[in-house]
Amino acid sequence: MTKGYLIIGWIMAIQTGFLFFVGIMAKDFPFYALTPLSLTVMSFCMHYLYPQFKEKDERMKMIREKGIFYSYFAILLYHIIFMAVVQFDIIHLTAMNLLNIMTCLIIMTVFMSMVIMAKIF
Structure with missing residues (x-):
């Protein structure tokens, strides 16, 4: 099962790299590539965490x-930071872009914090 997470992680990493490449070549930041990025991080974290x-x-x-x-x-x-950013128009984000960023951050934070806790304990 551990190899499965690793293989899926590398496949998702290649896909994420391609999405970022396409978005940057189009001269726009690819917010849609953040979700596959977070799933890549999740797969690598699960590869590390599965034996435990x-x-x-x-x-x-x-x-x-x-x-x-x-x-x-x-x-x-x-949430507090993004509420301030949206309220004071520091960065102009659409609702979809903000949801992509929040989804990515939440998924990555949960799994990376578990990896950090596994290393500590």
Whole structure:
């Protein structure tokens, strides 16, 4: 199963690279490529976490709990920052672009915080 996450991660990385290449060649930032980017990060994180998560022990539960706990505060901070950015027109974003950014940040934050917690504990 671990190899599956790694293979999917590399396939998604190639796809993400292609989407960024196409978007940049069109002289526009490809917000639509952020979701595959976050899924790439998720696949690589799951590749790292799967051996630890397959054992249903206290360490696995603690990694998940702490990862989600710290992710909650990071996501709350993201929302506060984006509310200020939209309110004061610091950066002009469409609703779809903002949703793409938020989705990417949330997925990446949750899984990367679990990897960090797995390294700490």
